Structure formats: structure tokens, C-alpha cells
Amino acid sequence: MAMNEPVLSRLVAGLAAGLIRIVDLTQTLSPDFPQIVLPPEMGQAWPFRIEEASRYDARGPGWYWNNFSCSEHTGTHFDAPIHWISGRHLPDNSTDTIPVRKFVAPACVIDCSRDAAADADFLLTVGHVKTWERRHGRVPPGSWVLMRTDWSKRTDPVAYQNIDETGQHTPGPDSEAVRFLVEERQVLGFGSEAIGTDAGQGFHLKPPYPCHYYMHGSGRFGLQCLTNLDLLPPVGAIIIAAPLKIKEGSGSPLRVLALVAEPATKAGARAASKPKSRKRRAPRTKRR
């Protein structure tokens, strides 16, 4: 305890001084945000829905509140290993049993935004990961790998879903890249800006939905519908991603935050012109 105090004090001081910035990686939970699309005969994930209980009116004169409903996999959300059949027998595989220390972890951000802009079906390969590692170092065990595609900048839900007669077209990792991250790098999980951790055409990969299959089959996690990944450095950010403690939950919508250390010079400049830089960093809210 005595040893911890100075560490946390330094954290608090760093936050207060603007040396540590907090970036919101979360999309707003809104009825207009698209949900995952499955064939209509299958069980469906509920979109986010909200009903007013009262708004300072006859239903409750002095207060405003709502009831909301959604799937465990709506909006920016966390996938637990039990979500996939490959992870169903693992210990501590659901949102209520995962050790909480895993909810705070470092992140490696791989920038695939150019590739994704050129090809909506872009697949991240082992080669891409190794190229990234040559510049930023080996992916440390226990870290999140976040695939930056700038897909979250597609504020039109039609463009975000990007569905045609052959299904969805969104970027994701290929099978070998997932196995490499799981087996060779021992990552904590994989995060994506698109609606799934797997590519839109991931059903046609071997195995189908490899990111779900291998990550969850090895007790790793998923984060999807992330935003603001372009505000993170390739390495060094700390992710706070704690799902709701749903009994036997397969996942949950959650607020995902990133702690980012400011470069010393930038932090100084920021202190000098606080309002301006705060405005620039206001998290983008999506209008859908």
C-alpha cells in the first residue's frame, strides 16, 4: 500500500497537469447506431432502444429517467470468451468471472487506415504486424492490439455497415494474423472500429470468423465499434475496458477509455492554451 501510493499520486498529478490525457474510445449509445446484421431467420441482437419513464411530468413530476434495452453486443462493446463456441468451456470466460486486472491493459495500435480506405475488405496479415513491429517493437504479451482503420469516421450508417448483396464489407484480420497474435504474442485481445472484430466477409475465411474463433478459444477478448483510435499513439496507451458484470454475460456495451501520456513539450503548450486544445480534442460524436 505504502509503495502504491506514490504511483497513484503521480498518476493523479499527471492527469491534473495534463501530462496524461484521457481519450474516449466509445461510440454514443443511440437508437440510430447500427447493429450487427444476421440472416433474418436467426436470433437477432437488439439494437439500442430507449423509452422515457418520466420527464418532469405526470409520470414523475420532479425527475427525468429512461429505460433502455440492447444486446450484450450493441454499440461499443466487449466480447468475452464464452461468446464463441470455441471458448465455451474455458474457466473464467464470462463477463462476471474474468479477473478484473485484465480490464486495464496497454494497447498497440496498428494503423491500417490507408489500406482500409483503398479496400473495404482489407485483411490484416502477419506481414503487416511484423512490419509494424520493426518500427514500434514487439507486441508485448497481455496487451490489446487495436486495428485502426478510421472506419468510425463513416458517420453515415449505410457507409459504416457497407452491405451489398454479397454481405458486409469491412476490414479485419486474417486467420494467420489472429493465430500469430494469440500464439506468438500472447495478446489480451483484439479491437476494431468496425461492427465486428472479424472482417465483414469473415464468414468465408478458414475457420469462419477466425478472430472470434481463435481469440475466444484461447480466452482472449474482443472490442468492437471503437472510435478515436487515430488519437492514440502506436504504443504506450493504457486501455480501461471493464464490461458490465452480467452473470454469465457473453459481452457488454461499455465505456472504453485510453490513458495517453502527452509528449512533454506538447503538454507544456497545452497548459498554456487550455481552452483551445480542449475544444480540439472533444470526442467526436456520431450523428446517425
Added chain:
Amino acid sequence: MTRPLVRPARKNPILRTRLPTLPPGLRSRVALGLTAAAARGRFELQVCRDCATVQYPPREACCACLSRRLDWRIVDDGGELVSETTLRHSHELFFRERMPWRLGLVKLDCGPLAVAHLHGDCAPPPSRVRVRLHLDRAGQAALVALPDKDTLHMADDRQLREMTCDPKFRKVLVTDAKTPLGQALVEAVVAAGADLVWAGHAEPWKKPPGFERLASLAEVSLVPLDLTNSRAVTVLAGEIGGRVDILINTADYHRNFGIAARDGVETARAEMDINYFGLLRLAQEFAPAMRARGADGQSSAVAWVNVLSIFALSNFPPHGTYSASKAAALSLAQCLRAELAPSGVRVINVFPGPIDDDWNQTLPPPKIAPARLAADIIAALRSGAEDVYPGDIAQDWLERWRDNPKALERELAALPHQ
């Protein structure tokens, strides 16, 4: 010849919107038999089982032999216009506002003498006419005499239009324009002369075949509308609610399961969320403005159409949870009808048999084609009916249900399940 309707001038915003008034209402229970026939668009009068005398107005005992055995039956609707009169004074607010009003005395071929509202194209007496039973704005049955043969622009007759909900020059919201029925209806409403059609569409990222074609129609405006999303319904009502003259609720969630064939309640809940709660959300947000516009000039708010299902009358076990959701919707539609009644806005409930679409794929024919159902809905708007049973299956089930609901229940239970 009826002068064709011209597109109404824009509303003068400094004038108060007229409040709806209604023709005199409240009839005896026996007279409601006439309303029941008019609701289905049938020309039925009481016929004595003992002496075959046709009765009008409705009564408890035969006017010829005093027998109490009077049956409602379809009778010959032909007649002779004996005399006519034009009403220029009335103590009834509804008629005062609509003077002059033509009435005629008709000698029906089936016997009785009756006073009827007279279409403008009826030739001066003596002349041949056809008599219809229409619901008036108060939801009561009224006799309407039409010319013997159809005339040009006959639907545009001022008095007739007071009893119909013709889409011509009206603004129409089709709540789900993506389904085969929704697409067919949008096109049918445009063809019927609607001024503007709002085509509701949920989940814009899903583009069913044919849907993009609708957007190219000049009268069509695509509007986002998902009946599961209360806020979206509220927003759209705020944007267009005050202009909707006819609302056609085509939104439907249909899966084919009974109780045992599907684990859990998710499918049934989704059906209820669209078919029942969706109607409730729509009604809460759109009905108030329509209620206020029941007398808003030539193109007032006139009709609310619910596409229900013949399964609403009696459960079809292979589609058991869907049937239950449609039964719930029917019950709610009756509540809506009661609440809209004072405004004269008619609630038309449509009970089609199985529609020829994906969710009835494995049902044997006959199935009603979406375009045919759309045509029947337009016909219902142009008539004076409020309960419509399109298709052979619907007609057959309705008759069996009216004859003996328990027998129909047993017959449906005995059908081979899918």
C-alpha cells in the same frame, strides 16, 4: 358529370383549422346491423325468414307479418330514384357546414322505400340508381345512391368524398415501404393520385430488391422510420405528423413458429415490438395531429389503415406467436378507432390471408399477391368500408369464423404443421 377535383390551394395560415363535426350518430342495437354490413362494404338488409319481406329501416319485427325472425342478407342494390330534394337548412352542424346537400327517395327493387344521399351524377327522377351502404364520418351506416353506370370522375363527387377516404390529392404515410407489400402500396397510392407519399424505411443499410426504384418517383419522399424506435417515431411525427392525411401501417414482423418450434421469447417479442407496440407508438405520436385535422378542408385527415392478418381472428398454430401479435394489434386498433371516432378519421382494418412473400413460402396457395393486396387497400379507401378481408383464404376463414369460431379453432389446430 362530376367536375374533376382540382388540387386544393395551400392552406391559409391565418385561418383557424375547422374542428371536425359529425353527422348525427347513436343508433339502436338492431340498426347497428346496418353498420356491420357497411363496415364490410356489403349491401345487406334484414330479410324475413317467414315471408321473405325485405326490411328498411332495420327493425325488431317484420313489417309485413310481425315475425321476429329477421336475417341480415345481401340484397339487390338496384332501385328507382322516385324524387329528390336539396337540403338548404339543417340544425345539424355537420350538414350546415356542407350545404347544399342532395337527398333522394329510392324505391329499392327488393322492396323498401329509402332516403339516400344522392350522388351528383344521378339523373333527375325517375331514373335508375345503385344503392350502396357507406360508413359516414360518424362511423354510421348511410345509404348512398350512385348513378346506374359509372361516370367520369365519379369518385370526386363532393358528397361522396365526405364518406370515402380517397387518396387523390392527399398526403400518405406508408410506414414500411421496404417489404413487397410496402413497395406495391407506395406505387398504388401514387397511381391513385396522392399528392405526396412518405415511404418509411428502417435500417437503411439493408436494401431489398426493388426499393431504390421508389425513390425515383416524384411523389415519393423516403423517411427513416423504425417502429421499434420510439424516438424515431416521435421525431418523424414532429416533422410530418401535421400533414399526414392517410396513414397506412404496413410494418410487420412475421416469423413462422408456434410455441414448441422456437426456444425462448425473442422472436415473439420482436413480433410484438413491431406489430403491437409499433402500432401503439405510431398511434401515440401521429393520431393527435390527425384527430385535429379531421375537417381540414378538401384534403383533411381521413384514414388510418392497419394491415393486420386473418390470423388475428383465430390463431393459426404454425404461425402461432405471429397470430397472437396480430390479435393484440386488432384489439389495439379497436381502441384507436374509438379514440379517432370523434374526429371522423376512419380506422380501416385489413385482414389479408397469407401474403405471397418469404415468410409464407411453404404455405400452399392460394396466397394473395402484394400488388393485389395493395389494390384492395386502395379500393377500401375509396369505399365506405372499415373492415376488409382480401383474398380467398381471408374470405373463407371469415365466413367460417362468423359461422362458428370454435369450429374454426379446431379446424386450424388440425391442419398439418410445417
